Amino acid sequence: MTDHVQVSTAxxxxxxxxxxxxxxxxxxLAAGAQVIGPVTSVFWHLGEYGTGQEYKVLLTTTTERYPELEAHLLAEHPWxxxxxxxxxxxAGSARALEWIRDSVSPQEG
Structure with missing residues (x-):
């Protein structure tokens, strides 16, 4: 199992x-994030087919911090x-993976 994940939402x-x-x-909860968009989404929602413009958010974190990040995103999300x-x-460069780990490590004090 990997120690790092990329998390997406819109x-x-x-x-x-x-x-x-x-x-x-x-x-x-995330080392960094990118906002991409607008993007066109095609989806099913409440049993109906739809399309619309959204902004994609990609975040990086560790598997250990993922549950907290998920809870945060769900609590703070406008939808x-x-x-x-x-x-x-x-896979990823050693320095990038280290940066993710260091950035999401709980800080002392």
Whole structure:
């Protein structure tokens, strides 16, 4: 099992995406985040087919910190039932993986 994951979600606006990413990084639940968009999404929602523009948020963290990050994203997200998905990072440069671990480690004091 990998020790690192990339977590994705989406928001309705860029401001929502930046706020969500910023709150997760400031809380040290994610090492960093990227906001991508707008993107066009095609989906099923409440039994109906739809399309719309969203802003994708990609965050990196450790598997140990993932449950806290997920809880944070669900609590702070503007939607009631957002998609939050974690994908294992199966390989990465040693320095990048170390940066993720160091950035999400709980701080002393």
């Amino acid at each position: 928001t309705p606006t860029k401001d929502d995406a930046v706020a969500l990413a910023g709150s997760a990084v400031k809380a040290r 009631d039932n957002p998609e939050v998905i974690a994908t294992p990072i199966t």
